[in-house]
Amino acid sequence: MEREETEIDRLPIDLLAYIFGFIISFTDLAQASSVCRKWKEGVKQSLAQRxxxxxxxxxxxxxxxxxxxxxxxxxxxxxxxxxxxxxxxxxxxxxxxxxxxxxxxxxxxxxxxxxxxxxxxxxxxxxxxxxxxxxxxxxxxxxxxxxxxxxxxxxxxxxxxxxxxxxxxxxxxxxxxxxxxxxxxxxxxxxxxxxxxxxxxxxxxxxxxxxxxxxxxxxxxxxxxxxx
Structure with missing residues (x-):
């Protein structure tokens, strides 16, 4: 049975990157990066924008x-x-x-x-x-x-x-x-x-x-x- 897509899963990567930009904890960023491929890309983009x-x-x-x-x-x-x-x-x-x-x-x-x-x-x-x-x-x-x-x-x-x-x-x-x-x-x-x-x-x-x-x-x- 496939997992139902949540609201945050529907966000575009650039918006995810913007949100992740507010996270100052590198531990939290590492955990977010491990959630899924989309979140990992969002974390990478947020770091690239810093x-x-x-x-x-x-x-x-x-x-x-x-x-x-x-x-x-x-x-x-x-x-x-x-x-x-x-x-x-x-x-x-x-x-x-x-x-x-x-x-x-x-x-x-x-x-x-x-x-x-x-x-x-x-x-x-x-x-x-x-x-x-x-x-x-x-x-x-x-x-x-x-x-x-x-x-x-x-x-x-x-x-x-x-x-x-x-x-x-x-x-x-x-x-x-x-x-x-x-x-x-x-x-x-x-x-x-x-x-x-x-x-x-x-x-x-x-x-x-x-x-x-x-x-x-x-x-x-x-x-x-x-x-x-």
Whole structure:
């Protein structure tokens, strides 16, 4: 005996995709996708229409994250920050994500607190994110190698967060600011960069906003950072 068609079964796929676009739980989307072939296509179309995707608050791994990002063709903003549950993303995951069609169109990426990634994964991702304007890699263990990739690949970068990136150096920062001439804001709180470096950054880009604010004394002869 055939199952009687319900009202929702009569909806066109594009309308299903619109409805699924309101679902923020990736677990719920996965369950909806398994209902039937039509719903699966509706979920795929809803992901393809998304401009923003955040995995903060969800327990994701390389496989699940990569699969979703590859379906999101129109993505502009990607947030895979570490949260309370933690996104278990590795360098391998970042490499696989970097192959997605949307990466070249991303304007914002956040990898905040992703302690399991290194320069290897970040360089793969950033090297293809040529439209990037905002980047948050605070709380990671990246070095000047990542900053070099950013400097060479992201000419449109406007802001970058390097909060507590203790392995970046003065050389990396100077190279970044020198090449990313559209850079407006840089957060270096918690880094181990000498204070005199910030005078050099402002010499290259006088309008650059440095966080925490750099206080210049005696007409630029010295600089101090506020004590938290």
């Amino acid at each position: 401009n923003s995707m955040s995995f903060a608050g969800w327990k994701m791994d390389d496989d699940s994250t990569t699969r979703l990002v590859h379906l999101a063709y129109n993505l502009k903003e990607l947030d895979i920050s570490r949260s309370r549950w933690g996104c278990q993303i590795t360098d391998n995951g970042l490499y696989r994500i970097s192959l997605a069609n949307c990466i070249g169109n991303l304007t914002s990426i956040s990898l905040w607190g992703m302690a399991r990634i290194t320069d290897r994964g970040v360089v793969h991702l950033i090297s293809r994110a040529t439209s990037l304007q905002h980047l948050n890699i605070g709380g990671t263990f990246v070095t000047d190698e990542s900053l070099l990739a950013i400097a060479n690949s992201c000419p449109h970068l406007k802001s970058i967060v390097l909060w507590s990136c203790r392995h970046v150096t003065e050389t990396g920062l100077l190279n970044l600011v020198n090449k990313c001439r559209k850079l407006e804001s840089i957060n270096v709180w918690g880094t181990r960069v000498p204070v005199n470096c910030f005078i050099g950054l402002l010499t290259i880009s006088p309008s650059l906003q440095i966080k925490p604010p750099v206080v210049l004394l005696n007409a630029g002869s010295a600089a101090i950072l506020p004590v938290a």
